[in-house]
Structures are given as structure tokens and as C-alpha cells.
Amino acid sequence: MNNGHSDYLVRATALDGRVRAFCVDSTRVTAELSERHGTEPAVTAALGRLATGALMFSALLKKREHTVSIRILGDGPAGVLLAAANGNGEVRGLVGRPVTGADQVSNGKLNVAGVVGRNGRLTVTRDLGLRHPYVGVVELVSGEVGEDLAHYLVSSEQTPSAVGVGVFVNGGGDVAAAGGYMVQLLPGVPSTDATRIEQAIRELPHTTTMLRSGDTPEDVLTRIFPDGFESLDRMPVRFHCPCTAERVERALALLGETEVRSILEKDRASGITEVTCEFCGAHYKLDTAAMEAIATRARR
Secondary structure (H helix, E strand, C coil): CCCCCCCCEEEEEEECEEEEEEEEEEEEHHHHHHHHHHHCCHHEEEHHHHHHHHHHHCCCCCCCCEEEEEEECCCCCCCCCEEEEEEECCCEEEEECCCCCCEEEECCCECHHHCCCCEEEEEEEECCCCCCCEEEECCCCCCCHHHHHHHHHHHHCCCCCEEEEEEEEEECCCEEEEEEEEEECCCCCCCHHHHHHHHHHHCCCCCCHHHCCCCCCCHHHHHHHHCCCCCEEEEEEEECCCCCHHHHHHHHHHHCCCHHHHHHHHHHCCCCEEEECCCCCCEEEHHHHHHHHHHHHHCC
């Protein structure tokens, strides 16, 4: 794990802007996701890879408040996985079943496809502040997450892309390294340059091998573009959940008056309704008066 700096993402271009590239160290983000959700190692790797991908997808957003969420629903025991990031480098995530009981290792590697499943769908939703968000859906190709993200970019957005994401969990279950890179070829890239980039990516060590050896995101990009690249910016990334008591109350009101009153009756004996955020685990306690006010608001 790189202890000299916090998690951050580098956005870059190469070949006079005909290639765009992103690389992120997401070690601390992944460790926090694991701690908050109590994930077993293979699920930690799956959720960390997805959050890493969401951060790189968010680097394409034009405004800080815009968001992108990536949802995977495979036929594996982990159930749904979801990661959401904004243009400010903030990401959160959740998983249906943090502990699956499945084999954690397969062929010497964390069994990500085994917990995610090899069949299912990947859905990308971009909220750009318009009336309707942009939604793209593709079938999973492997359940390894990185390959599925690359498949999405090629098939849904017609952008030839290479995506490498990885999470290394040590024997004690702690996240030792996590991160990834994404390289996209834009129109006009000569075939000889494209071939050279593809070869460089094929020869890369695993993402977490590079990070654990001390490589920074800039070092990883230098391996891919030995003739140089232009760094556009370096953005800190972190886990962040925007949930608040006010948001919880608004969400409850959207359930409608009948449902709110049903919850109120169920909790009337204790006088407290407790709501837990699925993303961060924060607990919100609402007394009877607060729930009555929400029910009244939901009637309107």
C-alpha cells in the first residue's frame, strides 16, 4: 500500500489528444467500503473493482455535481453490486450479500467471478442534471468487472477501451492495494500507435502488483505511454455518502402516506423508527412526532 499519499486519480491524454487515459489509486476507498459492509475477500475485490471503475467513469463527467452509477446484477451469490461516483471524486457502494460463503480463491486469485456470477447485466446510469438520466445496459462477459466495463464502453458507447482494475487483500483480510487504469482510443489514432499501446497494456504487471511495488498512477501511465503523456489534472478521491436526516425524511415521504403510517404503527410501541443507509451504514432515528409529520407531508 502506498503510504506517502492519499487516494487520487490522474486524468491524461496522449498522442495529441487522440488517446485519453485515467489511472487511480483507490486503496483507502476500497478499505473503507470493506470495513463499512463487512465484506469477505472476494466480495471486497468485486466491490472495490466496481468503485474503482465508477471513479474513472466519473472522470469523464463535465460538472462536479454530475453522477455516474454502475450496477452489476449477476447470477452469483453476492447479488447486486452498485457503485456511484460524482465529478468531485467521491464514491460510495453497496452489495446485496457481503458474505456469500463461496470459495474465496480460484486458480490462485480472488474468486470475483464466482461471487459476482458470469451471467447477468451491467447498467450504467449518468445523471447530468437533465430531465432524464442516460442509461446504458450490456450483458456481462466474464463477471471479473474490468472486462465487463471495457465491454460496456465498446458496445454501448463505441469507444475502444482497455480497463484494468484490481484489489489485493492480504491474508488477514485487509486491503493492501486497489486501483485501476482506463485507456480509450479516440477517432484518428493510427493503427501502428494503437497496436503499440495495446502491446504495452498486455505487458503490464497486474495493477495491484504495480501499486504494491510503489508505483503511483503517474508511473503506471508512464509504463503505458513511454514516449510521454500530458497530465490534465490530479484529483483526490474518497469514500463519501451524501445521506442526511433530511434526505431520509424525503425518501420516506416518497413511499406515500399509507406506507409511512404502516411503518409508524409497527414502531409505535418503541416510539422510534430507525432507518439505516444501505451505502454507509449510518443510522437515523425518527420519533413518533417526526413520522407523523412525514406522513402528513406524504399526503400532499
